[in-house]
Amino acid sequence: xxxxxxxxxxxxxxxxxxxxxxxxxxxxxxxxxxxxxxxxxxxxxxxxxxxxxxxxxxxxxxxxxxxxxxxxxxxxxxxxxxxxxxxxxxxxxxxxxxxxxxxxxxxxxxxxxxxxxxxxxxxxxxxxxxxxxxxxxxxxxxxxxxxxxxxxxxxxxxxxxxxxxxxxxxxxxxxxxxxxxxxxxxxxxxxxxxxxxxxxxxxxxxxxxxxxxxxxxxxxxxxxxxxxxxxxxxxxxxxxxxxxxxxxxxxxxxxxxxxxxxxxxxxxxxxxxxxxxxxxxxxxxxxxxxxxxxxxxxxxxxxxxxxxxxxxxxxxxxxxxxxxxxxxxxxxxxxxxxxxxxxxxxxxxxxxxxxxxxxxx
Amino acid sequence: xxxxxxxxxxxxxxxxxxxxxxxxxxxxxxxxxxxxxxxxxxxxxxxxxxxxxxxxxxxxxxxxxxxxxxxxxxxxxxxxxxxxxxxxxxxxxxxxxxxxxxxxxxxxxxxxxxxxxxxxxxxxxxxxxxxxxxxxxxxxxxxxxxxxxxxxxxxxxxxxxxxxxxxxxxxxxxxxxxxxxxxxxxxxxxxxxxxxxxxxxxxxxxxxxxxxxxxxxxxxxxxxxxxxxxxxxxxxxxxxxxxxxxxxxxxxxxxxxxxxxxxxxxxxxxxxxxxxxxxxxxxxxxxxxxxxxxxxxxxxxxxxxxxxxxxxxxxxxxxxxxxxxxxxxx
Numbered sequence: 001x002x003x004x005x006x007x008x009x010x011x012x013x014x015x016x017x018x019x020x021x022x023x024x025x026x027x028x029x030x031x032x033x034x035x036x037x038x039x040x041x042x043x044x045x046x047x048x049x050x051x052x053x054x055x056x057x058x059x060x061x062x063x064x065x066x067x068x069x070x071x072x073x074x075x076x077x078x079x080x081x082x083x084x085x086x087x088x089x090x091x092x093x094x095x096x097x098x099x100x101x102x103x104x105x106x107x108x109x110x111x112x113x114x115x116x117x118x119x120x121x122x123x124x125x126x127x128x129x130x131x132x133x134x135x136x137x138x139x140x141x142x143x144x145x146x147x148x149x150x151x152x153x154x155x156x157x158x159x160x161x162x163x164x165x166x167x168x169x170x171x172x173x174x175x176x177x178x179x180x181x182x183x184x185x186x187x188x189x190x191x192x193x194x195x196x197x198x199x200x201x202x203x204x205x206x207x208x209x210x211x212x213x214x215x216x217x218x219x220x221x222x223x224x225x226x227x228x229x230x231x232x233x234x235x236x237x238x239x240x241x242x243x244x245x246x247x248x249x250x251x252x253x254x255x256x257x258x259x260x261x262x263x264x265x266x267x268x269x270x271x272x273x274x275x276x277x278x279x280x281x282x283x284x285x286x287x288x289x290x291x292x293x294x295x296x297x298x299x300x301x302x303x304x305x306x307x308x309x310x311x312x313x314x315x316x317x318x319x320x321x322x323x324x325x326x327x328x329x330x331x332x333x334x335x336x337x338x339x340x341x342x343x344x345x346x347x348x349x350x351x352x353x354x355x356x357x358x359x360x361x
Numbered sequence: 362x363x364x365x366x367x368x369x370x371x372x373x374x375x376x377x378x379x380x381x382x383x384x385x386x387x388x389x390x391x392x393x394x395x396x397x398x399x400x401x402x403x404x405x406x407x408x409x410x411x412x413x414x415x416x417x418x419x420x421x422x423x424x425x426x427x428x429x430x431x432x433x434x435x436x437x438x439x440x441x442x443x444x445x446x447x448x449x450x451x452x453x454x455x456x457x458x459x460x461x462x463x464x465x466x467x468x469x470x471x472x473x474x475x476x477x478x479x480x481x482x483x484x485x486x487x488x489x490x491x492x493x494x495x496x497x498x499x500x501x502x503x504x505x506x507x508x509x510x511x512x513x514x515x516x517x518x519x520x521x522x523x524x525x526x527x528x529x530x531x532x533x534x535x536x537x538x539x540x541x542x543x544x545x546x547x548x549x550x551x552x553x554x555x556x557x558x559x560x561x562x563x564x565x566x567x568x569x570x571x572x573x574x575x576x577x578x579x580x581x582x583x584x585x586x587x588x589x590x591x592x593x594x595x596x597x598x599x600x601x602x603x604x605x606x607x608x609x610x611x612x613x614x615x616x617x618x619x620x621x622x623x624x625x626x627x628x629x630x631x632x633x634x635x636x637x638x639x640x641x642x643x644x645x646x647x648x649x650x651x652x653x654x655x656x657x658x659x660x661x662x663x664x665x666x667x668x669x670x671x672x673x674x675x676x677x678x679x680x681x682x683x684x685x686x687x688x689x690x691x
Binding site (some may be wrong): 008010011012067233248252253255257258259260261262266270271274275 | 454482514515532649
């Protein structure tokens with residue numbers, strides 16, 4: 001009997017195995033894990049308070065830490081040079097070689113609440129008082145770009161995940177009902193979907209934003225963005241789900257379920273909708289970047305996250321002036337972050353699509 | 362009688378235009394009547410697209426809109442029941458499908474597939490008891506109980522078809538509609554599955570409606586055979602009678618088209634010419650007349666009725682029933 005006790009793998013498990021063997025997808029997954037890890041502990045990895053401005057370091061350029069000083073002497077503790085503004089008109093900074101500020105790890109810094117629950121003051125890296133360490137420079141108000149990038153990632157990275165939940169739920173529900181019951185239900189739901197799809201996305205976003213009060217606190221604005229984006233994207237998805245349900249409904253195992261007297265709910269939940277799961281996983285992953293970009297557009301247009309809170313779209317707004325962009329290129333960091341995230345999601349999405357390809361089952 | 366089907370019609374509406382107006386009907390099944398006795402196998406044979414599958418699915422109410430009368434034992438007309446009222450008859454009438462690759466849910470283990478009908482009809486007290494019953498069904502169809510925790514993709518076509526049979530058996534039905542149940546299988550596996558079906562019939566007194574386009578398979582398993590053409594039955598008779606002395610020219614042509622496994626035997630071939638007419642717009646009179654080699658004048662205008670010309674031998678052909686028939690004059 002021992003020989004027969006081999007483990008049976010479900011189609012899902014088989015697909016997962018294929019995914020794990022795909023280097024591109026795993027690269028994407030690894031990047032995303034790092035990004036989400038950083039977002040989860042964003043305050044801990046912050047160098048400075050992301051919302052506190054410091055006009056003395058407006059457009060402070062990126063500076064890096066050193067182990068060897070200008071005389072080639074090794075310092076056991078890495079340090080940064082003090083920076084001095086040498087040209088107030090053009091905001092040019094020069095390092096002051098005499099001033100060295102060592103970095104401290106797991107040091108005390110500005111107080112924050114971890115996940116809004118725990119009072120903390122520890123940070124991964126802090127520079128000794130008086131020094132300025134800005135690996136990605138500062139923005140016009142002298143706020144550390146790296147810290148704002150981390151703070152903004154909480155918004156930008158979670159908007160996609162929460163939004164996709166709304167989209168998948170609405171899309172599956174509407175598409176499933178339209179496809180399964182057909183007839184007038186189908187006609188009405190699908191005409192409604194077409195109505196939503198026929199309005200240009202950006203106008204729909206603006207119109208939906210206009211429906212709600214102008215001044216909301218940052219949490220409300222955030223939730224509003226999630227709901228708006230989730231609402232916009234479900235329409236396209238529900239059409240695809242409807243099509244899949246239409247074809248799955250005629251599969252013989254669904255007919256067999258009807259023949260054994262299964263209820264509509266049981267047939268839909270157990271025999272039809274699981275057939276769309278692999279598509280949903282793939283579509284969901286590939287759609288996440290649209291949400292991230294959606295939040296970027298909203299904040300960029302000034303109807304999303306508001307100052308002094310940070311989000312990647314809002315940070316990109318500062319980069320809309322070509323003159324500023326040319327003089328202070330590090331302002332574009334959030335663009336690079338968006339780029340990396342979108343790429344990582346697409347790598348993973350492509351891998352998922354290959355792994356869950358039904359032709360391989 | 363176990364099952365009595367009278368004047369079964371299934372017309373699928375063709376919708377066209379912006380407002381989906383009904384512009385015509387596909388007469389997939391157009392007035393079919395037959396009976397099945399307990400323990401009997403009725404073979405239903407015909408070309409692709411003649412409406413065989415539609416007949417089978419109408420009996421199980423898997424299609425909406427069928428008209429006519431279907432009586433199971435002493436039930437009311439199954440076609441007039443609501444889906445809820447229909448449920449209590451589902452235990453008695455089950456179906457086996459053609460495609461062993463799509464007839465099992467790929468995401469459920471064999472145990473889940475077999476236990477589902479028991480859950481719905483509250484057979485067995487506990488999950489453990491239902492599992493025992495499922496294991497027994499698997500043994501009955503020639504599979505091992507340790508197959509229970511596997512997924513459909515781990516089985517061959519023949520094994521999957523056995524699982525499909527096991528699923529149909531869990532409700533202990535008295536009638537099973539076999540919809541092209543062996544057509545997708547290799548010939549050797551076909552024989553195994555057919556023998557299994559016949560053993561089950563002997564053991565449980567099952568009745569089958571055996572739908573197939575393969576005349577040799579139908580001959581092997583059936584007691585009586587019905588030949589269908591363009592939504593209508595053209596000939597119904599006992600197996601030996603039908604295969605040895607077919608009366609309808611269509612049956613003759615079908616039998617003549619079947620290959621004989623002996624190259625020494627030469628036989629006169631009168632192969633059918635032309636295509637099956639469209640069921641949207643069937644020809645007037647006998648629907649077979651455009652392809653019939655012995656067509657004569659009434660065939661083009663009067664529709665022949667299924668008539669019992671010999672005891673137990675029904676045929677819908679003017680050659681047998683019309684007074685001007687050339688066959689009668691001979």
